[in-house]
Amino acid sequence: MTHGAIQLDAVIFGGGIAGLWTLDELVRSGRSCVLIERDALGEGQTIWSQGIIHGGLKYTLDGLLTGSARAIRDMPAIWRACLTGEREPNLSRAPVRSEHCWLWRTDSLRSRAGMIGARVGLRTPMRTVEVDARPRALRDCPGTVAQLDEQVIDTRAVLGAFLRTHQDCIVSAPTDDPARIERIGTGATIALADGAVTLQPERVIFAAGGGNEALRASVGLETGRMQVRDLHMVLVRGDLPELFGHCVDGARTRATITSARTDKCDVVWQVGGEIAERGVSMSPDALIAQAQRELSVVLPGVDLSAAQWATYRAPRAEGVTAGGKRPEDVVVMDEPPFVTVWPTKLALAPRVAALVAAALPAPLQLGDAAANLAQMARPRLAAPPWECAEWRSLTASG
Numbered sequence: 144m145t146h147g148a149i150q151l152d153a154v155i156f157g158g159g160i161a162g163l164w165t166l167d168e169l170v171r172s173g174r175s176c177v178l179i180e181r182d183a184l185g186e187g188q189t190i191w192s193q194g195i196i197h198g199g200l201k202y203t204l205d206g207l208l209t210g211s212a213r214a215i216r217d218m219p220a221i222w223r224a225c226l227t228g229e230r231e232p233n234l235s236r237a238p239v240r241s242e243h244c245w246l247w248r249t250d251s252l253r254s255r256a257g258m259i260g261a262r263v264g265l266r267t268p269m270r271t272v273e274v275d276a277r278p279r280a281l282r283d284c285p286g287t288v289a290q291l292d293e294q295v296i297d298t299r300a301v302l303g304a305f306l307r308t309h310q311d312c313i314v315s316a317p318t319d320d321p322a323r324i325e326r327i328g329t330g331a332t333i334a335l336a337d338g339a340v341t342l343q344p345e346r347v348i349f350a351a352g353g354g355n356e357a358l359r360a361s362v363g364l365e366t367g368r369m370q371v372r373d374l375h376m377v378l379v380r381g382d383l384p385e386l387f388g389h390c391v392d393g394a395r396t397r398a399t400i401t402s403a404r405t406d407k408c409d410v411v412w413q414v415g416g417e418i419a420e421r422g423v424s425m426s427p428d429a430l431i432a433q434a435q436r437e438l439s440v441v442l443p444g445v446d447l448s449a450a451q452w453a454t455y456r457a458p459r460a461e462g463v464t465a466g467g468k469r470p471e472d473v474v475v476m477d478e479p480p481f482v483t484v485w486p487t488k489l490a491l492a493p494r495v496a497a498l499v500a501a502a503l504p505a506p507l508q509l510g511d512a513a514a515n516l517a518q519m520a521r522p523r524l525a526a527p528p529w530e531c532a533e534w535r536s537l538t539a540s541g
């Protein structure tokens with residue numbers, strides 16, 4: 144271990160999508176950086192997420208081009224270029240779960256209106272498809288089924304791609320031996336590994352999702368700048384068709400379904416949208432019974448009688464808004480030497496990283512700090528929610 148303080152341009156707290164993308168952006172701009180993770184990389188929102196690279200569809204369902212839709216509509220092209228390796232960060236080693244999402248509706252009138260609204264102001268084109276070109280799960284759905292150019296990423300594989308590229312400058316600081324931050328003049332010092340390593344960055348970036356509030360409090364920054372909006376997600380596992388997309392009803396997303404393959408090659412559906420929002424006040428059993436009923440309406444003709452079910456609670460940490468609504472854009476608070484970020488959506492991580500890089504002073508040309516950190520422990524990747532879920536089989540719908 145080193146004895147002198149290691150000078151750096153920036154230290155980032157939190158290895159979810161926001162912290163990792165920001166690390167990549169800062170390193171590429173010639174800055175010397177270290178990322179500190181408390182637990183596993185992506186533990187929390189990034190690994191819980193459905194991995195949809197939204198292009199703004201969800202925010203145009205009422206036919207209005209909202210601020211959220213404007214902020215997010217350039218993101219799919221950026222992600223697509225990174226996932227094919229045509230742009231940095233090169234994420235070409237992370238397989239994409241789906242190149243497209245489907246958009247469909249139930250037979251309700253409100254649902255028909257949502258499909259029309261979604262056509263307005265989108266940069267991601269939407270194509271209606273003939274019945275025989277639909278995915279198996281949507282063959283029996285009433286009305287139009289459309290295909291959207293919204294990719295669905297494998298979030299764990301993307302976290303892994305960042306880890307491979309930057310493993311030298313990503314370190315662990317577990318809860319039983321946390322990093323201790325002290326504000327010194329215009330900068331800060333950070334003590335790691337029980338004081339054996341001291342970092343001296345010009346800037347400290349809090350990208351710790353739900354952990355940001357405690358980090359801010361620890362350095363005397365104003366608290367109350369974060370809000371938490373809960374979700375109670377449903378998981379369905381078994382011999383299921385792969386499905387990616389949104390069932391819309393008016394301006395609401397009635398259900399958003401994405402698929403992943405488990406180690407045993409079963410398909411797992413992550414079910415979000417309104418089901419998960421309404422499920423917040425329900426017990427897991429009540430939510431599963433409700434989800435069974437909903438999915439029989441949303442996906443007529445799909446037999447889920449042999450499926451297994453589980454749920455997980457997933458709080459979304461965001462910058463605070465009046466009325467507790469979702470922020471329209473990313474939140475980046477520059478309070479030198481600290482910067483606090485909440486990306487609002489995984490898809491907006493490139494925007495967070497670009498804004499942080501623009502807020503930071505020019506690189507100090509300090510060289511590579513990694514050699515000084517060779518003996519530090521490294522974080523693992525977080526496990527997806529279906530690996531930790533309590534699965535149950537149901538014989539009859541509740």
Ligand SMILES: Cc1cc2nc3c(=O)[nH]c(=O)nc-3n(C[C@H](O)[C@H](O)[C@H](O)COP(=O)(O)OP(=O)(O)OC[C@H]3O[C@@H](n4cnc5c(N)ncnc54)[C@H](O)[C@@H]3O)c2cc1C
Pocket residue numbers: 156157158159160161162179180181182183184185186187188189190191192193194195196197350351352353354355358374376415457458459484485486487488489490491
């Ligand atoms: C169920 C669900 C589904 C979603 N689906 C989508 C989707 O399909 N598309 C989309 O664009 N967005 C989606 N989102 C939103 C998206 O997941 C989040 O906006 C995004 O992942 C937030 O990333 P983050 O890096 O800010 O936070 P996180 O992913 O929460 O990462 C924070 C990291 O900081 C670490 N940490 C915490 N405290 C400390 C500390 N003191 N020191 C060091 N490290 C610390 C944590 O262990 C973690 O690794 C979804 C969210 C949820 C909950």
